[in-house]
Amino acid sequence: MEMDDGGGGAASSTTAGNEANSVSLRHGRSKVMYQFTQQNLPACKPVLSPAWVISIFFAVGVIFIPVGIVSLHASQSVVEIVYRYDSECVPGPLRSNKLAYIKNSSIPKNCTKFFKIPKHMKAPINIYYQLDNYYQNHRRYVKSRNDKQLLHGLEYHDIGSCMPEDVNHGHPVVPCGLIAWSLFNDTYSFFRGIDELKVNRKNIAWKSDRDHKFGKQVFPFNFQNGTLIGGAHLDPNIPLSDQEDLIVWMRTSAFPTFRKLYGRIEEDLVADDIITVKLLNNYNTYSFSGTKKLVLSTSSWLGGRNNFLGMAYISIGSSLIFIAFVFMLLHIKNPRPYGDTTNLSWNWKPMSS
Structure with missing residues (x-):
């Protein structure tokens, strides 16, 4: 003869499942905290190649110069006595x-x-x-x-x-x-x-x-x-x-x-x-x-007359483009393919006697 447990088995299994989830959650949090305190959390560690560095400097410079010109024009449009x-x-x-x-x-x-x-x-x-x-x-x-x-x-x-x-x-x-x-x-x-x-x-x-x-x-x-x-x-x-x-x-x-x-x-x-x-x-x-x-x-959309912001954007943008060209010339003169580690100091072999 089968006996009906009145749903008690289902309730106990649900409770057991919740406890298991709670334990798993606590374990997961403790693991994350351990990785955080030990500085072992996964992170993005980009290795920038010369081409990437040159491109970033050049792109930021190209963006900054027009922004500086627009800001300087807005400042110069202000009439001040x-x-x-x-x-x-x-x-x-x-x-x-x-x-x-x-x-x-x-x-x-x-x-x-x-x-x-x-x-x-x-x-x-x-x-x-x-x-x-x-x-x-x-x-x-x-x-x-x-x-x-x-x-x-x-x-x-x-x-x-x-x-x-x-x-x-x-x-x-x-x-x-x-x-x-x-x-x-x-x-x-x-x-x-x-x-x-x-x-x-x-x-x-x-x-x-x-x-x-x-x-x-x-x-x-x-x-x-x-x-x-x-x-x-x-x-x-x-x-x-x-x-x-x-x-x-x-x-x-x-x-x-x-x-x-x-x-x-x-x-x-x-x-x-x-x-x-x-x-x-x-x-x-x-x-x-x-x-x-x-x-x-x-006043203009930028406020009162203040040439500093526009001049700062133009100066920084020009400097970044200049640095990008310098890096590009150095890279052309002394190229190093990505991943080539033969020229690193810690890979040098001592000279035999």
């Missing part, structure tokens, strides 16, 4: 003592200049201010800020890192620190004939900075209220996340010469247009022998 105004905007009798001029608040700092548009400039036209010999990367200057206060305002009290611009008249300063205190405060207005060119100062800062680093409910408080005024004032009724000139300024530069975006002109400028610039020369760069420049620039 750079105008230095820090010396010319000082009245003639005061140019021998520029520091006294900039510190004397009773002397007007208005300045009017004219320049001619050399080529057609397609909107949007970026407006930058450029500062030279300004070390924003100085260690004490970079540390003189508090990111948590910029995000939470007066709710955050530990602002000792902002010294000496942390407290004024017994109250905390928002935003604190030397970076905010030294905010750039020159202003520019542009006219074509009698018509003023509107400057759009929105969306000049990084979106990530506006959304995540500066609080939407944090307002300036007790700012520029000390005995020594550093730079621009801030509107206490506008939150820090909307004060984009401050956000742009507080992204410090790594180099002593840098440009920061001031705004954009949203209409085309035609060649030979005469542009009138009315500016306020407020910012003190004379105490450290710095310079100030106004820059108008269009």
Whole structure:
């Protein structure tokens, strides 16, 4: 008489199979780990022949040179106007003592200049201010800020890192620190004939900075209220996340010469247009022998004018092609068939006595 095991045999065989698979998997993993630790894993070990090396160098060089030419052409298509105004905007009798001029608040700092548009400039036209010999990367200057206060305002009290611009008249300063205190405060207005060119100062800062680093409910408080005024004032009724000139300024530069975006002109400028610039020369760069420049620039698909990338591609591509030709001449002069090991030093036979 046959007895029905009720499926128990099938269940036990399935369990045994799962255990076997688990053991096999663990064994496989341990084997792989052993091969990895002993550096015995299979790997691709190409043995490059002279023909392969020459072909790779030549192919990369042929690719790099057109890329460099296209990048250089894009950079050269950018129209850029750079105008230095820090010396010319000082009245003639005061140019021998520029520091006294900039510190004397009773002397007007208005300045009017004219320049001619050399080529057609397609909107949007970026407006930058450029500062030279300004070390924003100085260690004490970079540390003189508090990111948590910029995000939470007066709710955050530990602002000792902002010294000496942390407290004024017994109250905390928002935003604190030397970076905010030294905010750039020159202003520019542009006219074509009698018509003023509107400057759009929105969306000049990084979106990530506006959304995540500066609080939407944090307002300036007790700012520029000390005995020594550093730079621009801030509107206490506008939150820090909307004060984009401050956000742009507080992204410090790594180099002593840098440009920061001031705004954009949203209409085309035609060649030979005469542009009138009315500016306020407020910012003190004379105490450290710095310079100030106004820059108008269009942009291409590659960004602003920068010839380095194109020149680098062309130089590297040309060098690779030159090296490929040198290798080819050496290979033609002294060929060694692939796999020939007779000339290797460890295969030399000692000379018999």
